[in-house]
Amino acid sequence: MSAGTVAVVVPAHDEEALLPAALAAVGRAARHPGLAGTRVLTVVVADDCRDRTSAVARDAGALVVGTRFRNPGRARAAGVRHALARADAAAPVTWIATTDADSVVPHDWLVHQLARAREGWEAVVGTVVLPSTSPLATPHRIRYEATRPPAGTPWAHPHVHGANLGVATTAYLDVGGFPGLATGEDHALVEALERRGHRVLRTARCPVLTSPRLQARARDGFGAYLAAMPRPAGA
Numbered sequence: 001m002s003a004g005t006v007a008v009v010v011p012a013h014d015e016e017a018l019l020p021a022a023l024a025a026v027g028r029a030a031r032h033p034g035l036a037g038t039r040v041l042t043v044v045v046a047d048d049c050r051d052r053t054s055a056v057a058r059d060a061g062a063l064v065v066g067t068r069f070r071n072p073g074r075a076r077a078a079g080v081r082h083a084l085a086r087a088d089a090a091a092p093v094t095w096i097a098t099t100d101a102d103s104v105v106p107h108d109w110l111v112h113q114l115a116r117a118r119e120g121w122e123a124v125v126g127t128v129v130l131p132s133t134s135p136l137a138t139p140h141r142i143r144y145e146a147t148r149p150p151a152g153t154p155w156a157h158p159h160v161h162g163a164n165l166g167v168a169t170t171a172y173l174d175v176g177g178f179p180g181l182a183t184g185e186d187h188a189l190v191e192a193l194e195r196r197g198h199r200v201l202r203t204a205r206c207p208v209l210t211s212p213r214l215q216a217r218a219r220d221g222f223g224a225y226l227a228a229m230p231r232p233a234g235a
Helices: 019-030 053-059 072-086 109-118 137-144 169-174 185-195 222-228
Strands: 005-012 039-047 063-067 093-098 123-125 165-168 200-202 208-210
Touching: 005 019, 005 053, 005 072, 005 109, 019 039, 019 053, 019 109, 039 053, 039 072, 053 063, 063 072, 072 093, 072 185, 093 109, 093 169, 109 123, 109 165, 123 185, 165 169, 165 185, 185 200
Parallel strands: 005 039, 005 093, 039 063, 123 200
Antiparallel strands: 093 165, 123 165
């Protein structure tokens, strides 16, 4: 697959504190030497924000879409629409990557996704890790990797995260994009892709560092999962 333009979509609700690190990481990934000749559009969807999220995003050079949805599914979909509309006709958006405002992608995140696209994959479903300094890191890893095979064997993991997801534009449009769900829009998109027979790669090769906060912005999202996770006393 030849990627003329890659769109990175980041939904954000009152994320002025964590968004700078997220956008700095996306910027590093966009400047990777392996992306020479590829345009990267970063779109932050400031969804029902009452803080400086929009200003922080603009200061980082991102395009900003203001919404009042308070709905991650609708916010991600709005970000994708904006990116598709802003793309140059000579270099259309051929790949859509999404992450979250409380997450930090690795420097080779986009290069990794586009390499998989060139292999014929139409979606890349990645994993997340918690900071090693968090007391939740070890219990999370044990539970999260319960189905992981022995070292050296690829892990077709069962997880889906909007913080680490990429999809070819043609496949995204074929299934109607992100549904307007308050939670689980990422799972719904991947399930729709699989039902339609698109090639979906589940891989742990390029994990994204994400926040261990328990009071997450998305209702019943990853923060709720962490809060409900069994863990040792004192963790």
